[in-house]
Amino acid sequence: MSAAKISMAAIALSFGLIAVVVAWQFSNGLSPERLLAAAVLTCPLWAPLRGMLRRTRRTYAWATLCVIPYFILGVTEAIANPERRVWAGLCLALALALFAALILYLRATNPARQPS
Numbered sequence: 001m002s003a004a005k006i007s008m009a010a011i012a013l014s015f016g017l018i019a020v021v022v023a024w025q026f027s028n029g030l031s032p033e034r035l036l037a038a039a040v041l042t043c044p045l046w047a048p049l050r051g052m053l054r055r056t057r058r059t060y061a062w063a064t065l066c067v068i069p070y071f072i073l074g075v076t077e078a079i080a081n082p083e084r085r086v087w088a089g090l091c092l093a094l095a096l097a098l099f100a101a102l103i104l105y106l107r108a109t110n111p112a113r114q115p116s
Contacts, residue, residue, distance in 0.1 A: 003108040007055050010063075010101035014049060017070060017094040018042050024087040044069060057109050064102045070095035 025038040044066040051059025074092025078085050107113070 001104070001108070003055075003105060006101055006105045006108055007052065007060075010060070010098060010105055011049070011052055013094055013098040013101055014045055014052065017067075017091070017098055018045050020087070020090045020094055021045075021070070024084075024091065027087065041073075055109075057106065060102050060105050060109075064099060064106075067095050067099045067102070071099070 021041050022038045025034045025041065028034070048059050048063035048066055052063065070091055074088045074090075074095055077088035078092060081088065
């Protein structure tokens with residue numbers, strides 16, 4: 001798989017994870033508190049998007065750290081909150097897929113692995 005396709009998959013997964021987190025927050029209704037919570041919860045995902053769109057390898061490297069809170073959120077909510085397991089499962093699945101896509105992009109663009 002080419003680096004360009006992996007990059008597009010990572011960007012799509014980022015937007016998908018943002019959409020799931022926002023929908024999760026609004027699943028109990030729309031309120032100013034939930035709007036603020038959605039904005040705060042999605043901040044780590046918005047931060048690396050500019051560099052990801054430019055395909056900056058360094059951004060993909062630190063973006064892996066931005067995914068960890070969503071993995072933790074998904075696992076914690078899946079265990080602690082049975083009525084929210086579907087949302088937690090979606091969040092967890094997308095976070096794992098995004099993390100894998102980021103790592104795949106880093107492997108595909110590794111200068112040490114390029115043929116000379």
